[in-house]
Amino acid sequence: MTFSLAPTAIAAGYRLEAHDSVGSTNAIALERAANEDRGRLWVVSKRQESGRGRRGRAWATPEGNLAATLLLVEDYNLKLAATLGFVAGLALADALAAVVPNRIAVAVDGGGGRGDRFELKWPNDVLANGAKLAGILLESSLRPGNRVALAIGIGVNVVAHPEDVPYPATSLRALGFPGDAETLFLALSDAWAENVRIWNGGAGMADIRQRWLDRAAGLGSEVAVRVDGNVVRGVFETIDEDCRFVIRANGDIIKIAAGDVHFGAVASAGAA
Incomplete structure (x- = not known):
């Protein structure tokens, strides 16, 4: 099977650039923008050699996983553009719900889950069974x-997940999903x-x-957030209108624009 766009995506003017292997789909997308691409371009691959995550961390995409980047070129202000990460998280959660059979029961735990099969962890992860399945x-x-x-880079562990990371991780194959990256991408574009x-x-x-809040991991539970080398602990209350992470700590409301969130035992013992 090859990568293809959903009819709804084609009708909305999106285009597709598919590769067997890339260094980084984000890097290709930004290169296209530098060469005056008009945007609405999906760059996709099943293998990525030098992908990256938040804060410069590596993001591995071995053969069979999904690396997808959507390039948009608009007159956004950066504050508004940042909210598209939450749109991407919802789109991926919807795509997963559409293609993963109902018989694959993903009971989210460890993140204060409420029974959703896939949950969204602020600011940019998708979880299954409390483990990281995808990042944005x-x-x-x-x-x-x-x-x-x-x-907007989206990486999904379809057939494999990293073992040497300091957080739980999983893949769709580990959950029992028999499908492939192409099937998931088709649903994602829709x-x-x-x-x-x-x-x-x-x-x-x-x-x-x-x-997003309806699918939020850890809502109402104890969390620890590492912000600029400091750890803030409290109860995850909500995200505000600017998508900042809002926690209640010792009666005070604290709004966090960027940080690493930890749930459960890690939140209690201290964020590593």
Whole structure:
């Protein structure tokens, strides 16, 4: 099977660039933007040699996993563009729900789950059984005319997951999913078209925020957030209108714009 776009994505003007293997789909997307690509371009591969995650961390994509980057070139302000990471998380969760058979019961634990098969961990992970299944990375560059080239990178552990990481990880194959990266991407391109329609240039952010909270991992549970070398502990209350992570600590409300979130025993013992 080859990569292809859903009819809804094609109708909305999205295009596809598929590779057998790449260094980084985000890097390719930003290179296309530097060469005046108009955006709405999906760059996809089943193998990525030099992928990266948040804060410069490596993101491995062995043969059979999904590396997908959506390039958008618009006159966004950066604060608004950042909310598209939450749109991407919802799109991926919707795609997973669409293609993973119901007989594969993913009971989320360790993250304060409420029975959802796939949950969203702030700011950019998708979890299954409390383990990381996918990650999302946004990178941007400025283009002439005050336009922003935004690369929304989505990496999914389809057939394999890393073993030597300091957090639980899993893959769709480990969960019993018999499908492939191409099947998941087809559903993702469809789900993105629907969720970005709801987002509606930011006008629908209230709906996106509520849909995200409905799938949020750890909501109402004890968390520890590492912020600039310090650890803040409290109860995960919500995300606010700007998608900041909101916790209650000793009666105070603390809003966090960027950090690493830990649940369960790690939150109690201290975030590594």
